[in-house]
Amino acid sequence: MRNPLEQLAMSQLGNLQRSLVEAAEEAQRELRNTKLEASSGGGAVRVTANGLGELIDVKLDPNVITAEEDQVALLEALIADAVRNVMELASQRAAQVRQEKLKASGPFAMLEQMGIDLSAFGT
Numbered sequence: 001m002r003n004p005l006e007q008l009a010m011s012q013l014g015n016l017q018r019s020l021v022e023a024a025e026e027a028q029r030e031l032r033n034t035k036l037e038a039s040s041g042g043g044a045v046r047v048t049a050n051g052l053g054e055l056i057d058v059k060l061d062p063n064v065i066t067a068e069e070d071q072v073a074l075l076e077a078l079i080a081d082a083v084r085n086v087m088e089l090a091s092q093r094a095a096q097v098r099q100e101k102l103k104a105s106g107p108f109a110m111l112e113q114m115g116i117d118l119s120a121f122g123t
Helices: 004-033 069-105 107-113
Strands: 035-040 045-050 055-060
Touching (some): 004 069, 035 069, 055 069
Antiparallel strands (some): 035 045, 045 055
């Protein structure tokens, strides 16, 4: 038979695990619904992705579309640049959202509930 303190610790660990899973799921939902946009070529190419880094849309300014070989190469480079930019935005947003969700529901939240000041740790 477990002693009461051991049962309490196991219960707290179970609660913490559920809280972390819920925070991760909430972060995933928020990131999936987040729309990020980046552009290149002064807006000639605009791409949209969600916070998970999934490419949603590519928009081209009709004025940059020509059949000239050098223009095609430039357009390809602009598209690649815009996609890299939006993926970087998605990566940054994902890190921010996950940090916010974990801070709000994980060990930090438990320590704050216990009255421990975590401001010195940048939280």
